[in-house]
Amino acid sequence: MEKFRSQAIKELRIQNKISQKTLSENLGISNRAVSKWENGLSQPSAKHIYCLSKIFNVPMDYFYEKPKNKSVNKAPKGMTSITEIYKIGRGPSSSHTIGPEKACKIFKENNHAANLFKVILYGSLAKTGKGHGTDTVIKKTFSPITCDIEFNFVDADLPHPNTMQLIAYKNDLEIDRIRVFSVGGGNIVFENATVAPSKIIYQHNKFTDIAAYCKDKRIKLWEYVEANEGDTCRRYLRKAWSMMKESIETGLESDGTLPGGLELQKKAKTLYNSQHIDESPETRENRIVCSYAFAVSEQNASGETIVTAPTCGAAGVLPAVLYYQQQKNNFSDDQIIHALMTAGLIGNLIKTNASISGAECGCQAEIGSACAMAAAALAELFGLSIDKIEYAAEIAIEHHLGLTCDPICGLVQIPCIERNAVAAMRAINAVNLSSFLWSTRKISLDNVIQTMKETGHDLSSPYKETSEAGLAKIKI
Numbered sequence: 001m002e003k004f005r006s007q008a009i010k011e012l013r014i015q016n017k018i019s020q021k022t023l024s025e026n027l028g029i030s031n032r033a034v035s036k037w038e039n040g041l042s043q044p045s046a047k048h049i050y051c052l053s054k055i056f057n058v059p060m061d062y063f064y065e066k067p068k069n070k071s072v073n074k075a076p077k078g079m080t081s082i083t084e085i086y087k088i089g090r091g092p093s094s095s096h097t098i099g100p101e102k103a104c105k106i107f108k109e110n111n112h113a114a115n116l117f118k119v120i121l122y123g124s125l126a127k128t129g130k131g132h133g134t135d136t137v138i139k140k141t142f143s144p145i146t147c148d149i150e151f152n153f154v155d156a157d158l159p160h161p162n163t164m165q166l167i168a169y170k171n172d173l174e175i176d177r178i179r180v181f182s183v184g185g186g187n188i189v190f191e192n193a194t195v196a197p198s199k200i201i202y203q204h205n206k207f208t209d210i211a212a213y214c215k216d217k218r219i220k221l222w223e224y225v226e227a228n229e230g231d232t233c234r235r236y237l238r239k240a241w242s243m244m245k246e247s248i249e250t251g252l253e254s255d256g257t258l259p260g261g262l263e264l265q266k267k268a269k270t271l272y273n274s275q276h277i278d279e280s281p282e283t284r285e286n287r288i289v290c291s292y293a294f295a296v297s298e299q300n301a302s303g304e305t306i307v308t309a310p311t312c313g314a315a316g317v318l319p320a321v322l323y324y325q326q327q328k329n330n331f332s333d334d335q336i337i338h339a340l341m342t343a344g345l346i347g348n349l350i351k352t353n354a355s356i357s358g359a360e361c362g363c364q365a366e367i368g369s370a371c372a373m374a375a376a377a378l379a380e381l382f383g384l385s386i387d388k389i390e391y392a393a394e395i396a397i398e399h400h401l402g403l404t405c406d407p408i409c410g411l412v413q414i415p416c417i418e419r420n421a422v423a424a425m426r427a428i429n430a431v432n433l434s435s436f437l438w439s440t441r442k443i444s445l446d447n448v449i450q451t452m453k454e455t456g457h458d459l460s461s462p463y464k465e466t467s468e469a470g471l472a473k474i475k476i
């Protein structure tokens with residue numbers, strides 16, 4: 001049976017500038033009955049739906065939900081700017097803090113007259129929203145206007161695991177409502193797309209096609225990015241790189257415990273300063289790279305400003321690898337920017353063809369994607385060929401396939417922080433393997449991205465940022 005759309009009456013009433021009182025008088029029923037329909041507390045009879053269709057001059061099926069495609073359509077034919085992969089914002093979670101913050105800002109701007117807001121969080125946003133600080137960010141965004149927050153743990157029939165309903169009131173009367181999906185990496189999609197979607201600026205959306213194009217034109221991947229994005233991208237990436245370095249440097253000086261109640265000690269500083277008496281260069285590299293990844297991840301867990309790469313939870317992997325190389329081999333900022341361009345392209349391909357959301361595809365989509373980006377960046381920095389860059393990224397994501405997202409207490413701390421460090425080392429390993437073995441490879445990056453998507457959809461929901469299974473069941 002088709003489901004009645006409670007918001008349809010409200011939409012039409014507002015569009016036609018009819019008050020609840022006038023509508024109820026036209027229908028010969030009480031004001032309260034119309035209010036109940038609009039809030040989904042009851043449903044009009046067939047006779048009243050017929051009358052409503054006549055009053056608003058719409059077909060009767062306007063009031064019923066169309067058969068829906070269960071996934072939010074977010075795969076455009078081309079790709080948007082890579083700057084969307086590198087969002088500068090407050091942690092700890094791109095989908096649970098940056099995305100909701102952005103949605104609430106837009107909704108607030110569109111509802112200047114409102115004197116009360118309400119937000120209903122569903123799915124993963126409800127289950128791990130407290131741990132991720134979603135409610136705190138939402139309240140801050142609507143401040144000084146009051147915002148009531150409801151955590152809905154019941155509804156499971158959602159178009160996206162990170163769904164939120166935003167409602168605006170003026171003097172107790174509802175004046176606007178919209179559903180928004182936080183689709184990962186701080187990106188949001190408004191239901192029925194009342195907000196203009198991001199511009200498509202790349203005509204290709206498969207690595208195979210991009211590689212063929214670059215080889216034909218004899219250009220590098222970063223040159224392909226710059227040719228499509230223009231100067232603004234380079235300027236933005238300079239800012240993002242500067243923020244990444246700041247996160248590492250501040251994180252390395254930071255002591256104490258992380259917020260949230262797990263009483264987890266910050267470890268970046270200790271790791272950076274501890275040294276074995278007879279430390280080998282390999283052990284030192286491991287320790288220093290990991291300390292950088294810990295530094296960014298601990299800044300993120302503390303709610304400080306970081307750069308998504310491609311998400312908040314996985315923000316430590318890429319900067320750790322690049323910062324270590326810059327310190328060790330004196331790579332210039334321009335060389336790092338080129339590496340960021342190539343890494344952004346890989347992140348963009350994953351976002352477009354699969355997902356970068358832990359709630360949608362598990363941690364393979366966050367840490368796996370970050371590792372692929374870091375491997376591609378390092379391969380670009382070392383001047384490796386396009387085929388070697390592809391193989392490095394493919395190895396990096398392949399060996400994260402099936403990785404679950406099960407943060408303890410919904411906090412982006414355990415396993416997230418260590419996982420960033422391990423993935424940074426794995427990215428270095430992937431580049432080493434690629435430089436020797438690239439000619440023997442059998443599967444492409446596009447193949448693995450598609451596999452990651454399918455694996456993510458096969459993972460059961462408790463393993464996708466709900467804190468219901470896996471490590472999240474451990475009581476600390």
Ligand code: SF4
Pocket residue numbers: 313314358362363364366367404405406407412413415416419465
């Ligand atoms: S487990 Fe992975 S995907 Fe889940 S919150 Fe932590 S870093 Fe993000």
